[in-house]
Amino acid sequence: MDGGIPSGSVRVKPVALWLLLSLAKLWLAARLPAFGDEAFYIQEGRRLAWAYSDLPGLTAWLTRLGQEIFGQGLFAARLPFFLLGALLPWQLWRISARWFGPEVADRAALLAMLMPLGGLMGVLALPDVPLLVAGLLCVDGLAAMMAGRRGAGATALAAGLVLGALAHYRFAAFLAAGLAGLLLAPAGRRLLREPRLWLALAAGALAWWPLLRWNLDHAGAGLGFQFVDRHPWTWHAEGLVWPLIQAVLLTPLLFAALLGTLVEAWRRRREGAAWPFLFGAGAMATLGWFLLGFFADSDRVSFHWPLAGWLLACCAAPVLLWRWRRPWRRLCLGMAAAGSLALLAYLAVLADPDGRRALAGSPAYADNFSGWSEVAEATRRRLQAMPTGTRLVADNFMLGAQLSLALGRDDVLVLEHPLNAKHGRAPQLRHWGLLAEHRPGGSVLVVLEDTARPGKHRLRAYRALCEWAGSLDSPEVLNVDHGRKRFLLFALPAPERGGCVLPAMADLESPRPGQQLESAFEVAGWAIKPGAGVARVEVLLDGEPVAEAIYGHARPDVLDYWGLLRDGADTGVGLRARVEAGNRSGAAWLSLRVHGRDGSVEELPAMPVRFAR
Incomplete structure (x- = not known):
């Protein structure tokens, strides 16, 4: 054991935090609307198959299992993921205790729960939850095998490999990280002569067959999407923001502590089995994504991909963190706790219709919920x-x-x-x-x-x-x-x-979103309704009519932009209005209501404005 922690330290018990966090996650799982992808996974679960175009079968099976056991509905579909997410801190505890002792393990579990993304895993029915459980199960199995418990370790490793292959294509990156850790550790290299390791690997390899069979039957559509179509595979500068994004998500001091843990693992790579394995697997599972970020997909959400590496680094992070001066250590833990509370509060806001509406004018608006x-x-x-x-x-x-x-x-x-x-x-x-x-x-x-x-x-x-x-x-x-x-x-x-008759289209060119207005102001823009024409346009503030626009100003540029400019076309699609807002102050929503010549009435999306007090 190599704790590196002063004997007079206060031992942190993570059980109370785990219970509180579990209650909060259950409440969110019961209240949050279905995330966009969740609904599709549940739809897949109603059509059980070994694999699908986007994923292997495990995520769909878990949503179906939840509904079969706990009843129909979104909350029931999420419960298996909640239970798996609840295992994650204790998986880390087990790995850390094996390598560094129970005191470090308590603190490792605490760090994992304070980490904003790690602590809240299991609220949604997403494949990342079984993927992380599978990855940590593999690490636990390898750690047991390197410690001499070959039979139990091989069983855990085989189970993790099978679950991972059934969870996501991205488990292939976990395999690469595990191999890097295994090759760096002398005890890991010795395992390559162990038959039970190869039996576990064979079981894991067989678990990829359903996914490969689906791709064989569908011209490689899944593999093509995951590894070719969604990635530009050319260098782009968006990868430069990766450290900043990770520092915000993990909180800055915890990010520094976890990076420092990888540096410490490199420095002590010749000591025992834990440090070289942690460096190889942890660096591959974190910094490897950083390098890939310069070439891979930057359009979809990928900030959570390194989470497995950060969780693995938590196993050893207390060895480094509890050497920090007490004020810095407390600040690190406090910032991580504040980050988790902020994420909890944000999700609580999203769970309420009024909360989602209040965010509509900000970048924090969650479109998928x-x-x-x-x-x-x-x-x-x-x-x-x-x-x-x-x-x-x-x-x-x-x-x-x-x-x-x-x-x-x-x-x-x-x-x-x-x-x-x-x-x-x-x-x-x-x-x-x-x-x-x-x-x-x-x-x-x-x-x-x-x-x-x-x-x-x-x-x-x-x-x-x-x-x-x-x-x-x-x-x-x-x-x-x-x-x-x-x-x-x-x-x-x-x-x-x-x-x-096509839907109405319109734009307010003046004022612009977020602009501060006086009690009287001018509105200018345009409106079109192909197939019927526009009869009149109203200006709305907070959904209430406040002015009738003068419609019919010549705007050939608008018709030309939309490809509607033809010889003899009526270009009178511009509009203007003067609005008297009275004694309004503070935030408001400005929009247009278009009345078509066919009798239709269509309200366009509103934009936020502010009135001087």
Whole structure:
């Protein structure tokens, strides 16, 4: 044992923190809306298979297991992940105790729980939870084997390898990290002559077969997405912000302590088995992602990928951290605790509809948690007014999965959408027969997530929908959280009816978002409604009409931008208005309401402004 901790130190007991954290995580799991990807994993769980286009089968199986044991619903689907997440600190405790003794292990578990991302693992039904459990189980097995417990260690290693292969493609990086640690440690190299190690590796290798078989049957679609399509594989500078992002997520002093632990592991790499293994595996699982970040996907969330490496570093971090001067050590632990509390508070805000709405004007708005219950309720209400047997078609895979979860139906079709390919879900939808390449017959309700596309691509999307549907009437508009999430509901008419009326589009060019206004101010912008035309435009403050815009100013530049400028076209799409806001002060939301010549009324997304006090 090599604790490196003064004998007079106070031993920290992590059990109380674990209990409090577990209660908080249970509350969040019961209250948070479904995260975008969660709904799709639950949808996969209703169609059990060995593997899917985006992942191996384990995540889907766990969501199904939760619902089979604990009842239907999102909370039940999350419970297996909560239970696995609750194991993580004790897995670290076991590894750390084996290498450095129980006192260091107590503090290692404490650090893991104070780490904002590590402590809150298990709130959501995401594959990272079983992935981390599998990775730590492998480390525990290897540590036991290097300590001489070959049989028990090989069993744990085999179990971890199988779980990891069934959890995520990214487990391949865990294998590379484990191999680096094994080769750096003399005791690890000696294990290469141990038959039980190779038996465990063989069991782990067999667990990849379902995923490989799926790829063989689908022209390598999953492998192509995970390792080719989603990555540019050219150098880009976004990797330079990786240390800053990690320092913020871990909190700065804990980030420094964990990096210092890797440096300490390098310095003591010739001592025993723990230090060289920790350096090899920990550095590969953290700094390896840093190097990869200069070449790999920077469009999707990847800040959590090094978490396994940071958790592994926690096993030895107390050896270094408890040498710090007491004020610095307390500051480090305090900052980590504050970071975890801040993340808990943020998630608590997201669990409340009013909280999500309050964040609508800020970068902290969580798009993937927002709007789903509102659009499900609007869809349910609209379907009740339509003929029995109406087919439901969603704009993209995420909306389709959310509607499927909320409405309890497995027949939600999904349109072709860039998000389907971007997230690797298009092959799976096609395999299920849920990709709506052609309009189904009879009555159809199409739900479009308008804000899932950049504004510059929306007119093209409307035209594609018109071509798919054959005809369109003006939609029912649902603005959630001041329009940060916006949905359009189209009840399609009979196929033989021709012509399309597209949704209204508008922009306020003045004032701009966040601008401070006086009680009287000028509004300028434009509005169009292809297929019907604009009758009039109202200016709204906090959803209430405050002015009628003068509509009809010539704006050929607007029509030219949208490809609508033709010989003889009416270019009078500009608008102006003077608004008298009275005694308003503080924050407000400014928007437009467009009245079409077909009688439609569509409110556009609002933007935040402020009034001088």
